[in-house]
Structure formats: C-alpha cells, structure tokens
Amino acid sequence: TATVPHRTGGSMSATPGGRLLIAAATRMRTRLLLLTAALGTQVAARLGLPILLAQAVDAVLRHGENGWPVAALAAVLAAGAIGETAGLLLTVSTGAHGTAWIRMLTVRRLLGLGPRSPLPVGEAVTQVVQAAPQAAAFPTQAAESVVSTVGSAVALVALCIVDWRAGLVFTVLFPLTALVARKFIAEATDAEARYLAAQTGMATLLVNALAGARTIRAVGTLAVETERVVAPLSDLSAAGHAIWRIQRGAVWKIGLLMPLTQVLVLATAGLDLVDGRISTGSLLAVSGYLALASGLLDQVDAVLGLANARAGATRLGAVLDEPVIEGGPLRAPPPGGAVSLRGITVRRNGIAVLDGLDLEIPDGVSVALVGATGSGKSLLAALPGRLADPDGGEVLVGGVPVRELDLPTLHDAVAYAFEHPVLPGRTLHEAIAFGRPETSRHAVEDAARAAQADHFVRRLPHGYDTPPREAPMSGGQVQRIGLARALARPALVHVLDDATSGLDTVTETLVSEAITDRLGRSTRMVVTHRATTAARCDLVAWLHDGRVRALAPHDLLWADAAYRAVFAHTDEKEQPCAWA
Known part of the structure; x- marks a missing residue:
C-alpha cells in the first residue's frame, strides 16, 4: 500500500x-x-x-x-x-x-x-x-x-x-x-x-x-x-x-x-x-x-x-494528511456481543452531541435508539463499528475495547445496514455479499428472502446477476438489498440505522420477524423514528441532551408524553406487539 x-x-x-x-x-x-x-x-x-x-x-x-x-x-x-x-x-x-x-x-x-x-x-x-x-x-x-x-x-x-x-x-x-x-x-x-x-x-x-x-x-x-x-x-x-x-x-x-x-x-x-x-x-x-x-x-x-x-x-x-482509523493488535473475535458505552463524549463543531453517555446492552438483546432529530442516534450507532470514534470515553464489544481490535476482526464482529445503502459490486449478488466474496449463492438468496428482496430480484432480467445500476428499484427495495447484506454477515452485533424506514408496515413486519429469527442470538442496535419499530425491540434507549434519558421497554415508556412526542410526526397511534 x-x-x-x-x-x-x-x-x-x-x-x-x-x-x-x-x-x-x-x-x-x-x-x-x-x-x-x-x-x-x-x-x-x-x-x-x-x-x-x-x-x-x-x-x-x-x-x-x-x-x-x-x-x-x-x-x-x-x-x-x-x-x-x-x-x-x-x-x-x-x-x-x-x-x-x-x-x-x-x-x-x-x-x-x-x-x-x-x-x-x-x-x-x-x-x-x-x-x-x-x-x-x-x-x-x-x-x-x-x-x-x-x-x-x-x-x-x-x-x-x-x-x-x-x-x-x-x-x-x-x-x-x-x-x-x-x-x-x-x-x-x-x-x-x-x-x-x-x-x-x-x-x-x-x-x-x-x-x-x-x-x-x-x-x-x-x-x-x-x-x-x-x-x-x-x-x-x-x-x-x-x-x-x-x-x-x-x-x-x-x-x-x-x-x-x-x-x-x-x-x-x-x-x-x-x-x-x-x-x-x-x-x-x-x-x-x-x-x-x-x-x-x-x-x-x-x-x-x-x-x-x-x-x-x-x-x-x-x-x-488526515489520519485514517487504525486497528489494534487483537485478532481474536470478542467472546460475545454485549455492547458497553462508558462516559461517551462526541463533539461536532465544538458542540457536545453526546455528553458523558453511558449505555449497557446485554448480549443478544435488541435495543431501539430513539430521540429527537439531532439527538445523536446515528452517531451513537456508528461507535461500535468505529465509523466514528468518541472524543472521550470507551466503547466495548464483548468486554473488549473496540480500539484494541484489528479492523478485519471488528468488521466481522459488527455489521451495519443503513437508511440509504450504497450497492457496490458488479451484480446484486456481489452487492449482497460485499465484504465477504466467499459467500455462496445459496447464502445470498437466503438473506434476500429474509429481507423480503428475493421475489423482486428474481423478476429482474438477470436475477441476482443484474448490475445494480440496471436494476430499477425503489428506495424501499434498495433498503431491502442493504438489509440482506447485513443479514448475510454472521456478526455478533448488527446495527440497523433507520434501515427499514422505507418499508411499508406489512413488509417491515415480515422483515422484523425474519431479523428476529436470524439474528436472535446477536445484539441488535436499531436506530428508528417509528414507534412500531421501537415496540418490537426488547428495550428502548431514549436519547435526550446527549445522554440516555431512559432505558426500558417501549410499552413502559409510552406512558410518558415526552416520549410519545418523539414519534408525533409519524402519526402512529396503535401499539404493535413486542419484537421478541
């Protein structure tokens, strides 16, 4: 290099x-x-x-x-x-x-x-x-x-x-x-x-x-x-x-x-x-x-x-001359997927977006990250995979500081799906298997089925061999391809950064059930603006003023008018069943 x-x-x-x-x-x-x-x-x-x-x-x-x-x-x-x-x-x-x-x-x-x-x-x-x-x-x-x-x-x-x-x-x-x-x-x-x-x-x-x-x-x-x-x-x-x-x-x-x-x-x-x-x-x-x-x-x-x-x-x-992220010496994967954020402070333009934040996410638990716009949800979600590093505090996965893990090991441990995923690769198969070229066609198709993407991919002229640029997909369909890419990675921690925001209610429910089935043993951090999505998670981390205001199940937090106000713009009135 x-x-x-x-x-x-x-x-x-x-x-x-x-x-x-x-x-x-x-x-x-x-x-x-x-x-x-x-x-x-x-x-x-x-x-x-x-x-x-x-x-x-x-x-x-x-x-x-x-x-x-x-x-x-x-x-x-x-x-x-x-x-x-x-x-x-x-x-x-x-x-x-x-x-x-x-x-x-x-x-x-x-x-x-x-x-x-x-x-x-x-x-x-x-x-x-x-x-x-x-x-x-x-x-x-x-x-x-x-x-x-x-x-x-x-x-x-x-x-x-x-x-x-x-x-x-x-x-x-x-x-x-x-x-x-x-x-x-x-x-x-x-x-x-x-x-x-x-x-x-x-x-x-x-x-x-x-x-x-x-x-x-x-x-x-x-x-x-x-x-x-x-x-x-x-x-x-x-x-x-x-x-x-x-x-x-x-x-x-x-x-x-x-x-x-x-x-x-x-x-x-x-x-x-x-x-x-x-x-x-x-x-x-x-x-x-x-x-x-x-x-x-x-x-x-x-x-x-x-x-x-x-x-x-x-x-x-x-x-x-800008310094790039450098991994640590550890190549052994963390023993578990528990995520610990201790005293996290992150500043942007001199302003503390996250200010001394503490959050403990047990292994195998799904946690929704909710809060008003600008509360730092996506920034917090970026920390476990070192898409951003805190100015102060420490981030651990499985009890191991992420700074001590070498980058390939960290990328294997933490997988991401984003609201607006980019689809690199010459084909949709490569886009889903991106980062893991050894992934088989069967595994790619299985992940796509779980993300409710298999049916529309097969209708494309060349199916999974269709170049992404030649695939006429809506924003929600692109999101599902991004979700399939995350589901194809057997990581300890899966971070879904508003990754289902473009899906209709029925599709989101199907995808959520598939995520629960496939990722039930991994830790899930779900950034969301939807009350329905937050309700499906085991816990909700409610961010306010740079810290976690509350960590509790969604149905308990719903009694708080200030918490309900976070979702007021979504016009979601009904309480869905919990996401097991």
Missing part, C-alpha cells in the same frame, strides 16, 4: 503537498532518470549545434575541409531527434503513471476516512479528477525545468566564451527580466490557488444539487438552485481575470525586455565581427547560444506550471 512519507525536514517536505510530491518523484524515479537522460541528450545536441554550425560555415568560407563538421552536425541532429522523441514518450508515460498512483492514493484515503472525510462529495471528486493530474505533472515539469535551466546556463557560458562582450551585455540585462518574472510568479500562484478553490466550491454545489434533482423539480426551486450553484462564478471569474491581468502585465514587459536584450547582444557581436574580433561562424554561434540562453526567460511559464502543480498537490496533501 502506497503511503506519503512524514515530515523529514526541508521546506517542501514540511508540508503535506510537498511530501506528496517527494513521494511521487521517489516512486517514479526510474522513469524520471530516463526522462532526464533523454532531455539531457536533447539539450546537449542543441548546445552542440551552434559551434558545429559555426565551424562548418568557417570551413566553407576558408575553402577548407568541411566533411567532418557536416558529419558531426548530422550526428548531433540525429541524437537531438532521438532525445526529443524519447523525452516526449517518457513525459506522457511518467505523467500517466503518476496520475494513476496519486488518484489511487487519494481514493484509498477518502474511502479509508469514510464519514470522517473533511471534504464534501463534489470537492472529493474534483480532487481526484483535476488536482491529481496537476500534482502528477510536477516531477516531469521539474525535470524539464532543471535540464532546460542547466542547458541555458551552459549556453550563456558558451556565449561568453565565443564573444565575452556579447555575453556581458546579456548578463547585465537578464536580471531585469528575472525580477519581472519573479513578481509575476508570486502573484500568479496566489491567483491560481483562488481559481482552484472557486472551481472546487462550484463543483461541490453542483454535485449536491444533482443528488437532490427530484426534490428541486418537485418543489419548483430550479431557478433558485441554479443561482446557488453558479454563485461561485463571480469568484471564479475574478480569479480568472486576475490571472489574465497578471499575465498581461508581465508579458508585455518581458516581451519588450527579451527583444531588447537580444538586439543589443547581436549588435555587440556584429560590431565585434566588423572589428575582426570574431568570425562569421562565431556570429552564428552567438545567435544560437543567445537563443538557448534566452530559455532562462522561458522558465517563467515552466515555473507557473510548477506553481499550478504545487497548488494541486497542496489540496491533495491536506486530504492525505
């Missing part, structure tokens, strides 16, 4: 983005070495051309032997063509492999963070799609920039050797252009960062709007939502215009300084030719080396590209 190295010192390695770039370069070092060699061959050929051309011209003018200069010139041209071709292929190959690696690294980290991810879905997608190739381009761009800079420096030295007066003129005028370029780079980097931030924000809003497209259409808020999604366009436009203004301000200055420098250098060399201090071929060499030395000024675009890549790496580095 690829990882990003921790801080090792130095300005680049001191930041998450810098560590990502170092890791990418290290991983692609073989390709980068080959790329550097190809670029070096190309630059060396370019450096050799002016002097060889000068010698060939001088030999012709002197009516001397010109065979070897022409042959050498042809060899250098061939070497340059080979280096350029190899460099192009290696640049594309290195960038592609780097992009794939960084994308895989980012996706793994995002999936590893799960609900802990600090990024909205839209921004996460933008990071993977856009920022990853930007960051992956940094090593190749850096190699190209370094080789080009070295080549330009060598060309300047050669220029001074051929005609020191022309070289002196270039050396005196170049710092002026360099100062303009430095200011341009600093301003452009900041503007590019603001542009990326606005672009990401807009992508996040668009993804969220697309997810709620039916609701938007149903309530007639299309115009309002459209305005909300495109609201960041003003910031995007401002950042884009800022980039263009910065470029415009720098380009005309550099565009004047570069020709002025070249004209003065060539004028100096021309005077030296007239005075007989250099030959005609040397004048050609001065012209060639001047063009190569001027490549130092072309590094403005290269450095801007590096700044863009660094900005992408910085955004990714912030995600990759």
